[in-house]
Amino acid sequence: MAHVLVSPLNWGLGHATRDIPVIRTLLVHGHEVTIAACGNALSVLRKEFPDCQWIEYPDYPIPFGSGHLFIPKFCATLPFLFRATVREHATLEAILAKDRYDLVISDNRLGVYSFKVPSIFVSHQLHYHLPLLYWPLECLGILINQNLHERYDRIIVPDNPPGPLSLAGKLSRPQTDVARERVFFSGILSGTRQIACSQDLDYLVVISGPEPQRTSLEKTILANLKNLDGSGVVLLGSPQKPRALTRTGNWTCVSYVSTEEKVELMNRAQCVICRSGYTTMMELAELGKDRALLIPTPGQTEQEYLSWYYEQNGWYHSQDQNRLDLKDDLEMARRYRGFPAMPKTSANTSRLYDEILAEYLE
Amino acid sequence: MDDLVVSGVIAFVIFYAGIVLVAYGILRLTAMMVRAFLTGNYLLMGGIVACIAMAVLLYVAIGLWLRKTGII
Helix, strand or coil: CCEEEEEECCCCCHHHHHHHHHHHHHHHCCCEEEEEECHHHHHHHHHHCCCCEEEECCCCCCCCCCCCCHHHHHHHHHHHHHHHHHHHHHHHHHHHHHCCCCEEEEECCCCCCCCCCCEEEECCCCCCCCCHHHHHHHHHHHHHHHHHHCCCCEEEECCCCCCCCCCCHHHHCCCCHHHHHHEEECCCCCCCCCCCCCCCEEEEEECCCCCCHHHHHHHHHHHHHHHCCCCEEEECCCCCCCCCEEEECCEEEECCCCHHHHHHHHHHEEEEEECCCHHHHHHHHHHCCCCEEECCCCCCHHHHHHHHHHHHHCCCEECCHHHCCHHHHHHHHCCCCCCCCCCCHHHHHHHHHHHHHHHHHC | CCHHHHHHHHHHHHHHHHHHHHHHHHHHHHHHHHHHHHCCCHHHHHHHHHHHHHHHHHHHHHHHHHHHCCCC
16 A cells, blocks of 8 residues: 655645545555645545545645736746745655655645655646737746656646647647656546436526636626526635525525535536636536536636637637626527537546556555 | 755746846837937937837747747
């Protein structure tokens, strides 16, 4: 039995939730898993795996809000992010000195690697997309990524290989020899699952993202609901508020729901209206949802790129938050065909274990 | 010293030096244009504006080419 340290980044719950199937697979094969994370990411994984050991392992807050000054603000905070990464790496060495570990899995935590213990990096972003005018920074990003990827034995990309089934498009394309030598395309990894239920909800609206964009989207969506026929649920994504449920006609608004309730609602929904974050996209793919309307968080270049990419492929319709007209946009969304059929999480995690993880653990 | 620190510091020095150089260049050009305008040297001013326009076009063209060829 081997001992694995799994450490997801706590920038939203996406990193933690996509690690759930990986951790489950490790446990099924009889290995010991220690979860090293912080905040909501740690809470979710502790709840999901109550028998696993855990370590409170601080990372760093998202160093920017979203908006049109996203990139300049991000550049200004880079030194602080770098210092936090150096500290994160020092903390990892201290953790590894206290116990025996056979493998370290870092989900997008750049300081979580070791030259003493095999280290695996999980990321769907081998390439950072920026607006055209920032192309020198995009080139610089390739060099920085190359330097960071060299520190890992393997890179697991939770996406299909480049080609017609790729969900992340150019973001997951390896562009350096360092990345090409290490990359393994595992296919989608999602914490959600299909459950047997009827699709009795016309719409599920998931409002999320950093403030003030979350509130801005909430206002736009709520103002648009009266124009829609059918029933639906709006998840406001406000866990800091007391859980409240309000009904307006056929619509129900909930301040937040548990992970289990969200899985059920996504299964019941015929159409999902949500941000175009990559983890949510993997959930749509896992559940085989062919109807969705995507609203990228303004200023978040990754979401803006994915929205554009899905439009180009005819998979999902996207609309800017400031130009959203739910009635028209949902009508438009009917013309898109959803993601093509692809291998699901359970098959992908089995392959990931057999072809990559087993080499370090057995 | 950890090589993460070394490579990070080098990257930051290059990155911020680049920003300072670009900002300095913009300031110098602006100062030249203002001086040319105040002294009535409109030919020089026009030349600077034309150079800036060409540089911007070239910059955008390189970006488009990098996108088109899939390098970025």
